[in-house]
Amino acid sequence: MKGFEKILRGILKYRLTDKALMEKRFQVIKNNPSPTSLFITCMDSRILTSRFATLDVGDSFILRNAGNFIPPAESVSFDSMTTEPAALELACLSNVRHVFVCGHSDCKAINMLYKLKDECHDHNHCGGPLQMWIKKYGTPSVQKFSEFVKDNENHIGPVPFNGRFSQLNFQAYIDPENKFSIEDKLSQLNSLQQLHHVAGFPFVQDKLLKGQMRIHAMWFDVYSGDVYLFSRNNKRFIEITEKSYKELMQECYPAD
Template identity: 45%
Template sequence: MDRILRGIMKYRQTDRKKMVEQFEIVKNRPEPKAVFFTCMDSRMIPTRFTETNVGDMFVVRNAGNIIPHSQHFVDEATTNEPAALELGCVVNDIRHIIVCGHSDCKAMNLLYALQCEEFSSQKNRRISPLRAWLSAHASSSLSKFQQLEMTGFDKPLVFHAETQMRKFVAYIDPEDKFCIADKLSQVNCLQQLQNIASYGFLKKRLEKHQLHIHALWFDIYTGDIYYFSRQNKRFVDVNEVTINMLEKEVLKYYS
């Protein structure tokens, strides 16, 4: 806590004035461009690696960057994530939703371990909110990953996109650069796009191309950021070589 308090004092001496100036500019009329879902991992600082600023994004964080499927909610029982989707995309008319996973994700490591029946037993879920959260809301990601594992990791997976009729194909780590848990993390990231599209209050916007869903993946060891390219059917490293191609894809499909 001492480090936090000293950080606040440093902020007061360095960044505070600039931030207040930015608050004045956006004031009561912020125009955020994206709802950004990512993991609560302390190594993930999305506003830094996207160079976004005050008023640019709604950021929602949890263990494993998971957006539960709408089937889990009846009546008024819900969680923060769909509420954030409504606040961002309906109330504030934000047009882009981004889900960002990352390497060495502790939640994904735990999800992989939940394949063990004893580890994922009801008894263990009752003493571990994290295991219960993952068992309830990330089991679809694990099932999708198991499909991939059964084929030797070289066959594509198919995900529903904005509608049930619209689908996209994904090759997961075709160059075999990442470990098993990282492959699962990438599958989980794409599964969340399918989960987002399950919400009825987003249906018309998705069908009319007024709302777009994207996936990013961050390698914490190299600092590289990957964008899932539906055109290339895989996560593509965003760099000086690929940026023009990716920008053209975004303008073509998501403008």
């Protein structure tokens, strides 16, 4: 019961250290929480979005699944409904200004997707729930990845992304410094591909058309703790540092 004890002891520590401060925050926002962002992240236990983004009570919605996938709008029906589109709509109804799709290094779901890439091309629908989830919603990423990856190249790109909205029209160089594994390169590309899935829903499109929402691809390195944001101007993922902060902020206009 080692894991259970850790959780209970963690709650006891929370009661001593953070509970009083959180109660004050609960009183401030209890009748009118106004989250400004939605994070769509992987469910990996190493991804603590509220920690690395220093989020407070009421700041953000957080949606987690295996691989940070978003089902395309055209695949959604009553019989195939999943949590992700509903969470996106709730975020839009709550007037969030930013949606972040956050992938990460050594993602077990993406590692599996890479191993299953040939089955994705062959439309092989066999496997357990995890394999079916990964192949069904990871195939668009695999197809784009396979189209642009070259043998013996250190990086992938430029990869064109095209869509109805300006935020979806950009080129991407994936890991031009060749710092990460081939699976991690797929993870970064997948985070970008999911932006197009996010933007496929009418309630998101309405926000994008009115300039009321920005959609972003973020990426977390579980080994170094470094956080990256895709810069459309630089056509690559940029580490978020004191040096890059102002430039990345400027790209957020006009949603802020």
